[in-house]
Amino acid sequence: MTATAATNDAAVALNGVDVAFRLADGGVFRAVSNATLNVADGEFVSIVGPTGCGKSTLLNIAAGLLAPAAGSVDIFGSRLDDLNRQAGYLFQADALFPWKTALENVAIGLEIVGVPQAEARGRARDWLGKVGLGAFGDRYPHMLSGGQRKRVGLAQVLIRDPKILLMDEPFGPLDAQTRQIMGNLLLELWSADRKAVLFVTHDLEEAIALSDRVVIMSAGPASRIIGDWRVTLSRPRDIADIKLSPEFHDLHRDIWHMLKEEVVKGYAQAEGR
Amino acid sequence: MSRVSLLSLQIAVAVVFVAVWYVFTTYPVFGHILLPPFFFSNPVDVVQQVISWFASGVIWKHLWVTLVESMLAFGIGSIGGVLVGFWFARQPRTAAVFDPYVKMANALPRVVLAPIFTLWLGLGIWSKVALGVTLVFFIVFFNVYQGVKEVSPTVLANARMLGMKERQLMRHVYWPSALSWMFSSLHTSVGFAVVGAVVGEYLGAAAGLGYLIQQAEGVFDVAGVFAGMFVLAAFVIVIDMIVTVVERRLLIWRPAVGDAKP
Secondary structure (H helix, E strand, O other), X not given: OHHHHHHHOOOEEEEEEEEEEEOOOOOEXXXXXXXXXEXXXXXXXXXXXXXXXXXXXXXXXXXXXXXXXXXXXXXXXXXXXXXXXXXXEEOOOOOOOOOOOHHXXXXXXXXXXXXXXXXXXXXXXXXXXXXXXXXXXXXXXXXXXXXXXXXXXHHHHHOOOOOEEEEEOOOOOOOHHHHHHHHHHHHHHHHHHOOEEEEEEOOHHHHHHHOOXXXXXXXXXXXXXXXXXXXXXXXXXXXXXXXXXXXXXXXXXXXXXXXXXXXXXXXXXXXXX | OOHHHHHHHHHHHHHHHHHHHHHHHHXXXXXXXXXXXXXXXXHHHHHHHHHHHHHHOHHHHHHHHHHHHHHHHXXXXXXXXXXXXHHHHHOHHHHHHHHHXXXXXXXXXXXXXXXXXXXXHOOOHHHHHHHHHHHHHHHHHHHHHHHHXXXXXXHHHHHHHOOOOHHHHHHHHHHXXXXXXXXXXXXXXXXXXXXHHHHHHHHOOOOOHHHHHHHHHHOOOHHHHHHHHHHHHHHHHHHHHHHHHHHHHHOOOOOOOOOOOO
16 A cells, blocks of 8 residues: 555655745845645656746755745655755756766766775766767866766766756757757656656747646746646657647647746846846 | 067067176266176176086085975975865854954064064074965965865755765865865965075075075175075976976866866
């Protein structure tokens, strides 16, 4: 009975989460209000919203890097009160260790949990191969392009085999072509063992092309989850091809209709500030 | 500019400088010498002095003493700076308590400490080492403190999400970051170690380049003073070149200035 209960538990469950920050002038800024969201095991969920709506904040809550002001977070049915040890986090900004080579960066996640160095390096080499950087192991991050650094980051996170993958606009700084290639790479790696993914982006097309579900957030402050769309496009997908399909267009039009209002609102608030 | 033309221009500057110096200290202009040799010596005497020091071998002892003092000052000052820098950066409360005293000590012109060190440690090398340490310590301390404080929050969050415990964060994140800051100030701190040694020698010693210059000055031997200065300058340039080589090896992971990517 307990076993079935465990499998029914969502990988990530946000229950009525509020996020608030104390401001320098003593006031309180409420970033996110009453967010409730479930990500099932093996499900790929994207959060889309206008700039500054607190998408990344919500991800930090799920990672345990930030504590919610109200509400709670459950990871596979158990309450999260520290760092989320089941999750791998791919950051928007460069998060590689600049003083380590690509290979050392990938291997470090294994080395710190006690895997012998030779074995960790061997597996890191395999992972660099999987992300297409087999020949770049001895390069330092500054010698790699933005896209290559993201690939190393992906390998660094995935080598630990986390059950949950949290991604914060990971391909944001890349150019359009590289984003598409990285998206396909991500889908290919993900389809091998279907982790639960929470993917934050401001790019609706990217969200639809990658996800099983797209969640829309309203403009901040105190932004809320205002829409939850199921993406029924068949898998495996190729991001470039799928964007040409009529189902994609219908879905994109419907969701964009809702998102557009929020984007406009977001701009208005940003200008009024 | 090509390497060759750059080098030839650099040499030209030296040649013109020495030529002007030589002409104005040797030949009268409108009846009198513009740079009296008593005050300005002249290039020939200075070169002769340098050659005689090296020919007789007396200079080696003084160079060795200054080198030992500088290296000891650099080593002890760096170790102290790293330890205290780390300690303060990880213990903000301690840092806050000591902050005014650190600022006070750093604001103090270190030369005034020299007599105290001579009194405490005698005329041997240790009073000079102590003076160098007070200079090197603060440079290394401030840089290590900054290095630990300014670790990128994203890199730190990433390290924690990868499962690093406090000790591993020390080893894989704080330590390399602090070291990179320390190494970036290597030129300055090595330079200050030499300054500490030479100034200490100048104020009271029995050997060393500072002592040599002070002795020459005491008998109005201007050629000796200039010769000492030139040997000292050459000594510092050689040390600086060694530091550059060491730095290149240690900071291989850092982008060279100018090709930093966003």
